[in-house]
Amino acid sequence: MNTLLAYRYKRHFKAQPGGQGLKQKQHGKSGNDLELQVPVGTVVLDDVTGQVIADLAEPGERALVARGGRGGLGNVHFSTSTYQTPRFAEKGEPGEERVLQLELRLLADVALVGFPNAGKSTLLAALTAATPKIAPYPFTTLEPQLGVVQVPGAAEDSFVIADIPGLVEGAHQGVGLGDQFLKHIERTRVLLFVLDGSGQEGRSPTEDLEVLEKELQAYRPELSTRARVLAFNKIDMPEARENWEELESQLSARVADALPVSGAARIGLDSLVLRLSEELKNAPPPGRFAPPAETDVLRPLEVDTTRYQVRRKTGRTWVVNGPSIERIAVMTDLSNDEAVRRLEREMDRMGITQELEKAGIEPGHTLRIGTVEIEWG
Ligand SMILES: Nc1nc2c(ncn2[C@@H]2O[C@H](COP(=O)(O)OP(=O)(O)OP(=O)(O)O)[C@@H](O)[C@H]2O)c(=O)[nH]1
Numbered sequence: 001m002n003t004l005l006a007y008r009y010k011r012h013f014k015a016q017p018g019g020q021g022l023k024q025k026q027h028g029k030s031g032n033d034l035e036l037q038v039p040v041g042t043v044v045l046d047d048v049t050g051q052v053i054a055d056l057a058e059p060g061e062r063a064l065v066a067r068g069g070r071g072g073l074g075n076v077h078f079s080t081s082t083y084q085t086p087r088f089a090e091k092g093e094p095g096e097e098r099v100l101q102l103e104l105r106l107l108a109d110v111a112l113v114g115f116p117n118a119g120k121s122t123l124l125a126a127l128t129a130a131t132p133k134i135a136p137y138p139f140t141t142l143e144p145q146l147g148v149v150q151v152p153g154a155a156e157d158s159f160v161i162a163d164i165p166g167l168v169e170g171a172h173q174g175v176g177l178g179d180q181f182l183k184h185i186e187r188t189r190v191l192l193f194v195l196d197g198s199g200q201e202g203r204s205p206t207e208d209l210e211v212l213e214k215e216l217q218a219y220r221p222e223l224s225t226r227a228r229v230l231a232f233n234k235i236d237m238p239e240a241r242e243n244w245e246e247l248e249s250q251l252s253a254r255v256a257d258a259l260p261v262s263g264a265a266r267i268g269l270d271s272l273v274l275r276l277s278e279e280l281k282n283a284p285p286p287g288r289f290a291p292p293a294e295t296d297v298l299r300p301l302e303v304d305t306t307r308y309q310v311r312r313k314t315g316r317t318w319v320v321n322g323p324s325i326e327r328i329a330v331m332t333d334l335s336n337d338e339a340v341r342r343l344e345r346e347m348d349r350m351g352i353t354q355e356l357e358k359a360g361i362e363p364g365h366t367l368r369i370g371t372v373e374i375e376w377g
Protein backbone atom coordinates (compact mmCIF):
# COMPACT_ATOMS: atom_id res chain seq x y z
CA MET A 1 0.00 0.00 0.00
CA ASN A 2 1.17 3.53 -0.66
CA THR A 3 -1.37 5.54 1.27
CA LEU A 4 -3.81 5.17 4.14
CA LEU A 5 -6.74 6.05 1.89
CA ALA A 6 -8.23 2.60 2.43
CA TYR A 7 -9.01 3.64 6.00
CA ARG A 8 -10.73 6.88 5.15
CA TYR A 9 -14.18 5.35 4.94
CA LYS A 10 -13.95 1.96 6.55
CA ARG A 11 -12.82 2.49 10.08
CA HIS A 12 -14.17 -0.31 12.24
CA PHE A 13 -12.49 -3.67 12.22
CA LYS A 14 -13.34 -6.64 14.31
CA ALA A 15 -11.67 -10.02 14.40
CA GLN A 16 -13.77 -13.15 14.63
CA PRO A 17 -14.74 -14.07 18.15
CA GLY A 18 -13.25 -17.18 19.70
CA GLY A 19 -15.47 -20.23 20.05
CA GLN A 20 -17.04 -21.69 23.15
CA GLY A 21 -15.20 -24.42 25.02
CA LEU A 22 -16.36 -27.89 24.01
CA LYS A 23 -17.18 -31.19 25.59
CA GLN A 24 -14.60 -33.98 25.58
CA LYS A 25 -12.04 -31.66 27.13
CA GLN A 26 -11.70 -29.49 24.07
CA HIS A 27 -10.75 -25.85 24.17
CA GLY A 28 -12.80 -23.42 22.16
CA LYS A 29 -11.31 -22.44 18.86
CA SER A 30 -9.37 -19.19 18.82
CA GLY A 31 -10.84 -16.55 16.56
CA ASN A 32 -8.81 -15.94 13.42
CA ASP A 33 -6.44 -13.01 13.69
CA LEU A 34 -7.49 -9.92 11.85
CA GLU A 35 -4.56 -8.42 10.06
CA LEU A 36 -4.70 -4.96 8.53
CA GLN A 37 -2.23 -3.84 5.93
CA VAL A 38 -0.66 -0.39 6.06
CA PRO A 39 1.97 1.34 3.98
CA VAL A 40 5.58 1.17 5.11
CA GLY A 41 6.22 4.20 7.30
CA THR A 42 2.94 4.04 9.19
CA VAL A 43 3.12 5.10 12.80
CA VAL A 44 0.36 3.66 14.98
CA LEU A 45 -0.71 5.76 17.95
CA ASP A 46 -3.19 5.16 20.71
CA ASP A 47 -5.91 7.71 20.06
CA VAL A 48 -6.59 8.23 23.74
CA THR A 49 -3.07 8.61 25.11
CA GLY A 50 -1.27 9.68 21.94
CA GLN A 51 1.37 7.08 22.75
CA VAL A 52 3.23 5.46 19.86
CA ILE A 53 2.29 1.78 19.76
CA ALA A 54 4.26 0.81 16.69
CA ASP A 55 6.42 2.33 14.03
CA LEU A 56 6.10 0.11 10.98
CA ALA A 57 9.16 1.37 9.21
CA GLU A 58 10.35 -1.80 7.49
CA PRO A 59 8.53 -3.87 4.87
CA GLY A 60 6.88 -6.86 6.52
CA GLU A 61 6.95 -5.44 10.04
CA ARG A 62 3.95 -6.32 12.17
CA ALA A 63 2.51 -5.13 15.42
CA LEU A 64 -0.13 -6.49 17.74
CA VAL A 65 -2.47 -3.64 18.57
CA ALA A 66 -5.38 -5.39 20.23
CA ARG A 67 -5.14 -8.75 21.87
CA GLY A 68 -7.89 -11.27 21.22
CA GLY A 69 -9.59 -13.00 24.12
CA ARG A 70 -8.56 -16.52 24.92
CA GLY A 71 -10.88 -19.26 23.76
CA GLY A 72 -13.30 -20.80 26.24
CA LEU A 73 -11.84 -23.68 28.25
CA GLY A 74 -13.05 -27.22 27.76
CA ASN A 75 -14.90 -28.99 30.56
CA VAL A 76 -11.82 -30.72 32.00
CA HIS A 77 -10.56 -27.41 33.33
CA PHE A 78 -13.36 -27.20 35.79
CA SER A 79 -13.06 -30.63 37.28
CA THR A 80 -12.08 -30.87 40.93
CA SER A 81 -11.09 -33.89 42.96
CA THR A 82 -14.64 -34.36 44.19
CA TYR A 83 -16.36 -33.58 40.94
CA GLN A 84 -14.67 -35.16 38.01
CA THR A 85 -16.71 -34.49 34.90
CA PRO A 86 -18.41 -31.15 34.98
CA ARG A 87 -20.95 -30.60 32.25
CA PHE A 88 -20.12 -27.06 31.46
CA ALA A 89 -17.51 -25.45 29.35
CA GLU A 90 -16.78 -21.76 29.17
CA LYS A 91 -17.58 -19.09 26.61
CA GLY A 92 -14.68 -17.32 24.91
CA GLU A 93 -13.21 -14.21 26.47
CA PRO A 94 -13.94 -10.91 24.72
CA GLY A 95 -10.98 -9.36 22.94
CA GLU A 96 -9.37 -6.02 23.52
CA GLU A 97 -10.88 -2.98 21.86
CA ARG A 98 -8.82 0.02 20.91
CA VAL A 99 -9.07 3.27 19.00
CA LEU A 100 -5.98 3.88 16.92
CA GLN A 101 -4.62 6.74 14.97
CA LEU A 102 -2.64 5.86 11.87
CA GLU A 103 -0.13 8.33 10.53
CA LEU A 104 1.92 7.85 7.45
CA ARG A 105 5.35 9.35 7.80
CA LEU A 106 7.28 8.77 4.65
CA LEU A 107 10.61 7.10 4.71
CA ALA A 108 12.32 8.88 1.89
CA ASP A 109 15.97 9.87 1.91
CA VAL A 110 15.38 13.30 0.45
CA ALA A 111 12.30 15.53 0.65
CA LEU A 112 11.54 18.35 -1.76
CA VAL A 113 10.60 21.41 0.25
CA GLY A 114 9.32 24.53 -1.45
CA PHE A 115 6.50 26.93 -2.12
CA PRO A 116 3.61 25.84 -4.31
CA ASN A 117 4.56 26.17 -8.00
CA ALA A 118 8.29 26.20 -7.26
CA GLY A 119 8.67 23.21 -9.57
CA LYS A 120 9.03 20.34 -7.08
CA SER A 121 6.95 17.87 -9.03
CA THR A 122 8.69 18.82 -12.26
CA LEU A 123 12.01 18.03 -10.56
CA LEU A 124 10.74 14.70 -9.30
CA ALA A 125 9.62 13.82 -12.82
CA ALA A 126 12.98 14.89 -14.25
CA LEU A 127 15.03 12.98 -11.67
CA THR A 128 13.03 9.77 -11.44
CA ALA A 129 10.63 7.57 -13.37
CA ALA A 130 7.73 8.97 -11.34
CA THR A 131 4.99 10.80 -13.23
CA PRO A 132 3.49 13.30 -10.79
CA LYS A 133 0.86 15.79 -11.84
CA ILE A 134 2.39 19.12 -12.86
CA ALA A 135 0.34 22.29 -13.35
CA PRO A 136 0.76 26.06 -13.18
CA TYR A 137 -1.40 26.45 -10.10
CA PRO A 138 -0.57 26.06 -6.41
CA PHE A 139 -1.30 22.85 -4.48
CA THR A 140 -1.26 20.65 -7.53
CA THR A 141 0.36 18.00 -5.41
CA LEU A 142 -1.99 16.85 -2.66
CA GLU A 143 -0.55 13.48 -1.73
CA PRO A 144 3.14 12.79 -1.29
CA GLN A 145 4.82 11.06 -4.21
CA LEU A 146 7.98 8.99 -4.14
CA GLY A 147 10.56 8.34 -6.80
CA VAL A 148 13.88 6.52 -6.98
CA VAL A 149 16.86 8.56 -8.15
CA GLN A 150 19.73 6.74 -9.82
CA VAL A 151 23.10 8.35 -9.06
CA PRO A 152 24.95 8.91 -12.36
CA GLY A 153 28.10 6.81 -12.79
CA ALA A 154 27.24 4.58 -9.82
CA ALA A 155 24.91 1.79 -10.85
CA GLU A 156 24.44 0.51 -7.29
CA ASP A 157 23.78 3.91 -5.83
CA SER A 158 20.23 5.19 -5.63
CA PHE A 159 18.04 7.02 -3.17
CA VAL A 160 14.38 7.77 -2.62
CA ILE A 161 13.10 11.29 -3.04
CA ALA A 162 9.68 12.51 -1.90
CA ASP A 163 7.64 15.22 -3.52
CA ILE A 164 5.28 16.71 -1.01
CA PRO A 165 2.66 19.45 -1.21
CA GLY A 166 3.88 23.04 -1.27
CA LEU A 167 4.67 24.83 1.94
CA VAL A 168 3.35 28.33 2.63
CA GLU A 169 3.71 30.86 5.40
CA GLY A 170 1.84 29.64 8.47
CA ALA A 171 2.11 25.99 7.40
CA HIS A 172 3.21 24.90 10.86
CA GLN A 173 -0.15 26.11 12.15
CA GLY A 174 -2.00 24.28 9.42
CA VAL A 175 -2.18 26.96 6.69
CA GLY A 176 -2.29 25.50 3.17
CA LEU A 177 -1.85 21.79 3.55
CA GLY A 178 0.17 22.69 6.56
CA ASP A 179 1.43 20.30 9.12
CA GLN A 180 -0.20 17.35 7.40
CA PHE A 181 2.74 17.24 5.12
CA LEU A 182 5.38 18.61 7.48
CA LYS A 183 5.09 15.26 9.21
CA HIS A 184 6.43 13.57 6.13
CA ILE A 185 9.73 15.34 6.20
CA GLU A 186 10.49 14.54 9.81
CA ARG A 187 12.28 11.37 8.90
CA THR A 188 13.93 12.32 5.65
CA ARG A 189 17.68 12.63 6.00
CA VAL A 190 18.29 15.48 3.60
CA LEU A 191 16.03 18.38 2.69
CA LEU A 192 16.13 19.72 -0.84
CA PHE A 193 14.84 23.28 -0.80
CA VAL A 194 13.40 24.17 -4.19
CA LEU A 195 13.38 27.92 -4.79
CA ASP A 196 11.64 29.53 -7.73
CA GLY A 197 14.56 31.47 -9.16
CA SER A 198 12.37 33.45 -11.53
CA GLY A 199 10.61 35.29 -8.74
CA GLN A 200 7.48 35.22 -10.90
CA GLU A 201 5.24 34.59 -7.90
CA GLY A 202 6.20 38.02 -6.62
CA ARG A 203 8.68 36.78 -4.01
CA SER A 204 12.42 36.62 -4.30
CA PRO A 205 14.23 33.29 -3.84
CA THR A 206 15.90 34.74 -0.73
CA GLU A 207 12.56 35.60 0.83
CA ASP A 208 11.27 32.14 -0.03
CA LEU A 209 14.17 30.53 1.73
CA GLU A 210 13.63 32.66 4.84
CA VAL A 211 9.97 31.71 5.09
CA LEU A 212 10.68 28.02 4.50
CA GLU A 213 13.33 28.00 7.20
CA LYS A 214 11.06 29.84 9.60
CA GLU A 215 8.24 27.36 9.05
CA LEU A 216 10.42 24.31 9.56
CA GLN A 217 11.94 25.83 12.67
CA ALA A 218 8.51 26.62 14.10
CA TYR A 219 7.26 23.12 13.35
CA ARG A 220 10.24 21.19 14.69
CA PRO A 221 13.38 23.01 15.75
CA GLU A 222 15.53 19.95 14.99
CA LEU A 223 14.66 20.32 11.29
CA SER A 224 16.80 23.43 11.07
CA THR A 225 19.94 21.36 11.63
CA ARG A 226 19.00 18.72 9.07
CA ALA A 227 21.37 18.40 6.11
CA ARG A 228 20.11 20.41 3.18
CA VAL A 229 20.76 21.29 -0.42
CA LEU A 230 19.40 24.39 -2.16
CA ALA A 231 18.14 24.27 -5.74
CA PHE A 232 17.75 27.58 -7.53
CA ASN A 233 15.12 26.38 -9.97
CA LYS A 234 13.76 27.54 -13.34
CA ILE A 235 17.23 28.72 -14.38
CA ASP A 236 16.09 28.31 -18.01
CA MET A 237 14.06 31.52 -17.61
CA PRO A 238 15.77 34.87 -18.29
CA GLU A 239 14.42 36.34 -15.03
CA ALA A 240 15.95 33.48 -13.08
CA ARG A 241 19.31 33.90 -14.78
CA GLU A 242 19.31 37.61 -13.93
CA ASN A 243 18.46 36.89 -10.30
CA TRP A 244 21.16 34.26 -10.15
CA GLU A 245 23.85 36.55 -11.53
CA GLU A 246 22.91 39.16 -8.98
CA LEU A 247 23.18 36.63 -6.13
CA GLU A 248 26.49 35.30 -7.34
CA SER A 249 27.95 38.78 -7.13
CA GLN A 250 26.95 39.00 -3.45
CA LEU A 251 28.94 36.15 -1.97
CA SER A 252 27.33 36.55 1.41
CA ALA A 253 23.83 36.01 0.04
CA ARG A 254 21.86 33.35 1.88
CA VAL A 255 21.29 31.32 -1.25
CA ALA A 256 24.80 31.74 -2.68
CA ASP A 257 25.54 28.05 -2.14
CA ALA A 258 22.47 27.00 -4.16
CA LEU A 259 22.79 24.99 -7.34
CA PRO A 260 21.20 26.57 -10.39
CA VAL A 261 18.93 23.98 -12.01
CA SER A 262 15.92 23.62 -14.24
CA GLY A 263 13.61 20.65 -13.88
CA ALA A 264 11.73 21.53 -17.02
CA ALA A 265 14.80 22.13 -19.23
CA ARG A 266 16.89 19.45 -17.44
CA ILE A 267 19.74 21.79 -16.55
CA GLY A 268 22.18 21.05 -13.71
CA LEU A 269 20.45 17.81 -12.67
CA ASP A 270 23.55 15.58 -12.54
CA SER A 271 25.38 17.98 -10.23
CA LEU A 272 22.29 18.19 -8.06
CA VAL A 273 22.02 14.40 -7.75
CA LEU A 274 25.72 14.07 -6.94
CA ARG A 275 25.46 16.72 -4.26
CA LEU A 276 22.44 14.99 -2.72
CA SER A 277 24.17 11.63 -2.75
CA GLU A 278 27.21 13.14 -1.01
CA GLU A 279 25.04 14.71 1.68
CA LEU A 280 23.29 11.37 2.19
CA LYS A 281 26.59 9.60 2.74
CA ASN A 282 27.30 11.90 5.67
CA ALA A 283 23.79 12.16 7.07
CA PRO A 284 22.85 10.00 10.06
CA PRO A 285 20.27 7.26 9.53
CA PRO A 286 16.66 8.34 9.87
CA GLY A 287 15.23 8.50 13.36
CA ARG A 288 12.62 6.00 14.42
CA PHE A 289 9.84 6.46 16.87
CA ALA A 290 10.55 4.22 19.76
CA PRO A 291 7.56 2.02 20.35
CA PRO A 292 7.03 1.13 23.98
CA ALA A 293 8.56 -2.06 25.34
CA GLU A 294 6.90 -5.27 24.20
CA THR A 295 5.37 -5.75 27.62
CA ASP A 296 3.50 -2.48 27.28
CA VAL A 297 2.13 -3.42 23.89
CA LEU A 298 0.95 -6.77 25.11
CA ARG A 299 -0.41 -5.41 28.33
CA PRO A 300 -3.19 -7.42 29.94
CA LEU A 301 -6.74 -6.19 29.58
CA GLU A 302 -6.69 -4.44 32.93
CA VAL A 303 -4.22 -4.13 35.71
CA ASP A 304 -6.24 -4.30 38.90
CA THR A 305 -8.81 -6.83 37.80
CA THR A 306 -10.47 -7.54 41.10
CA ARG A 307 -11.78 -4.09 41.82
CA TYR A 308 -15.51 -3.63 41.30
CA GLN A 309 -18.32 -1.27 42.08
CA VAL A 310 -21.88 -2.02 43.17
CA ARG A 311 -24.68 0.45 42.45
CA ARG A 312 -28.44 0.48 42.83
CA LYS A 313 -29.65 1.86 39.52
CA THR A 314 -33.40 1.93 40.20
CA GLY A 315 -35.46 0.30 42.96
CA ARG A 316 -35.20 -3.15 41.42
CA THR A 317 -32.13 -2.86 39.24
CA TRP A 318 -28.56 -3.25 40.42
CA VAL A 319 -25.36 -2.76 38.52
CA VAL A 320 -21.96 -4.29 39.14
CA ASN A 321 -18.96 -3.05 37.21
CA GLY A 322 -15.45 -4.41 37.39
CA PRO A 323 -13.02 -5.84 34.86
CA SER A 324 -12.70 -9.29 36.34
CA ILE A 325 -16.32 -9.98 37.22
CA GLU A 326 -17.56 -8.56 33.92
CA ARG A 327 -15.22 -10.85 32.06
CA ILE A 328 -16.34 -13.86 34.02
CA ALA A 329 -19.98 -12.89 33.43
CA VAL A 330 -19.73 -12.59 29.65
CA MET A 331 -17.91 -15.89 29.55
CA THR A 332 -20.69 -17.60 31.45
CA ASP A 333 -23.27 -19.55 29.52
CA LEU A 334 -26.39 -18.46 31.39
CA SER A 335 -28.40 -21.39 30.07
CA ASN A 336 -26.11 -23.76 31.90
CA ASP A 337 -26.81 -24.16 35.63
CA GLU A 338 -23.33 -25.24 36.48
CA ALA A 339 -21.78 -22.29 34.68
CA VAL A 340 -24.12 -19.98 36.58
CA ARG A 341 -23.13 -21.63 39.84
CA ARG A 342 -19.52 -20.96 39.03
CA LEU A 343 -20.35 -17.31 38.45
CA GLU A 344 -22.10 -17.23 41.82
CA ARG A 345 -19.07 -18.77 43.50
CA GLU A 346 -16.85 -16.10 41.97
CA MET A 347 -19.19 -13.38 43.21
CA ASP A 348 -19.11 -14.88 46.70
CA ARG A 349 -15.36 -15.14 46.62
CA MET A 350 -14.94 -11.53 45.54
CA GLY A 351 -17.40 -10.29 48.18
CA ILE A 352 -19.88 -8.99 45.63
CA THR A 353 -22.79 -11.12 46.87
CA GLN A 354 -22.30 -9.95 50.44
CA GLU A 355 -22.13 -6.33 49.36
CA LEU A 356 -25.30 -6.63 47.27
CA GLU A 357 -27.20 -8.29 50.12
CA LYS A 358 -26.05 -5.72 52.63
CA ALA A 359 -27.22 -2.98 50.27
CA GLY A 360 -30.65 -4.60 50.06
CA ILE A 361 -30.89 -6.73 46.92
CA GLU A 362 -33.86 -9.08 46.99
CA PRO A 363 -34.98 -12.09 44.97
CA GLY A 364 -36.66 -10.96 41.74
CA HIS A 365 -34.43 -7.92 41.37
CA THR A 366 -32.39 -7.51 38.20
CA LEU A 367 -28.62 -7.55 38.37
CA ARG A 368 -26.51 -6.22 35.53
CA ILE A 369 -22.88 -7.27 35.43
CA GLY A 370 -21.42 -5.21 32.62
CA THR A 371 -23.56 -6.21 29.64
CA VAL A 372 -24.92 -9.38 31.21
CA GLU A 373 -28.30 -9.29 32.89
CA ILE A 374 -29.46 -11.86 35.40
CA GLU A 375 -32.34 -12.21 37.82
CA TRP A 376 -31.40 -12.40 41.46
CA GLY A 377 -32.63 -15.70 42.85
N1 LIG B 1 10.32 27.55 -17.00
C1 LIG B 1 10.24 26.61 -16.09
N2 LIG B 1 9.05 26.30 -15.60
C2 LIG B 1 9.00 25.32 -14.67
C3 LIG B 1 10.17 24.66 -14.23
N3 LIG B 1 9.79 23.75 -13.30
C4 LIG B 1 8.46 23.85 -13.17
N4 LIG B 1 7.96 24.79 -14.00
C5 LIG B 1 6.55 25.18 -14.13
O1 LIG B 1 6.08 25.66 -12.88
C6 LIG B 1 4.72 25.27 -12.67
C7 LIG B 1 4.62 24.51 -11.37
O2 LIG B 1 5.35 23.30 -11.48
P1 LIG B 1 5.11 22.07 -10.52
O3 LIG B 1 6.22 21.11 -10.76
O4 LIG B 1 3.72 21.58 -10.61
O5 LIG B 1 5.31 22.80 -9.13
P2 LIG B 1 5.16 22.23 -7.62
O6 LIG B 1 6.23 22.84 -6.83
O7 LIG B 1 5.10 20.75 -7.67
O8 LIG B 1 3.77 22.83 -7.20
P3 LIG B 1 2.71 22.31 -6.12
O9 LIG B 1 2.50 20.85 -6.33
O10 LIG B 1 1.51 23.10 -6.39
O11 LIG B 1 3.31 22.61 -4.79
C8 LIG B 1 4.33 24.43 -13.88
O12 LIG B 1 3.65 25.25 -14.78
C9 LIG B 1 5.67 23.98 -14.44
O13 LIG B 1 5.60 23.75 -15.82
C10 LIG B 1 11.43 25.03 -14.78
O14 LIG B 1 12.50 24.51 -14.49
N5 LIG B 1 11.39 26.02 -15.73
Ligand SMILES: [Mg+2]
Pocket residue numbers: 120121122133134140141163164165
Ligand atom coordinates in the same frame (compact mmCIF):
# COMPACT_ATOMS: atom_id res chain seq x y z
MG1 LIG C 1 3.67 19.49 -7.09
